[in-house]
Amino acid sequence: IHRHQLDPVPARRRDVRAVMMMLADRIAPASPLDAIREKLRGYPQLSVADGGDRITVAAQTADGFDVSFDASGDEYTVYMAGWHAHFDPDQIDTALNCFAFGLSDTARLKVNSRGGRDYCWTLEAFEDGEWRTDSTTGQLFFRFWRRKTVRYLRNAVIVSSLESLA
Secondary structure, eight states: OOOOOSOSSOTTOGGGHHHHTTTTTOOOOSSHHHHHHHHHTTOTTSOEEEOSSEEEEOOSSTTOOOEEEEOOTTSEEEEETTEEEEEOGGGHHHHHHHHHHHHBTTEEEEEEEETTEEEEEEEEEEETTEEEEEEEEEOSSOOTTSOEEEEEEEOOSBOOOOSOOO
């Protein structure tokens, strides 16, 4: 398990910073999960599972991915399909921004599979007219002898004002 010490939404993404701040402009909710619940009320078309300590927004299309925010234990974890990032308790805004980023059209997952099983998820961000790698989460054991396939998944719950998203 790794901890991301850097913001998974780097400052150089200033053109989409407003999109990722959708959750950070809240009025002092009791918890980050309350902030998410409050904001998701504005998206009644979404399929949301609220398990108390974990909220999951289901993929809206076959080429999308689930995005979850987990507040159990002594840290926050954001999941995007098999990709995930851990955040310390003092990184609430960063964790919320990461969650919102996963719902935006400026984020996508590159998913590697072997033998029909996913084993590697790379989070990419659309910056300066191209997709750039942010970070990767992978499984230690996978079917390395099987044929490799790659697919790209993307959500568009939050649509950016960027032109030419490829």
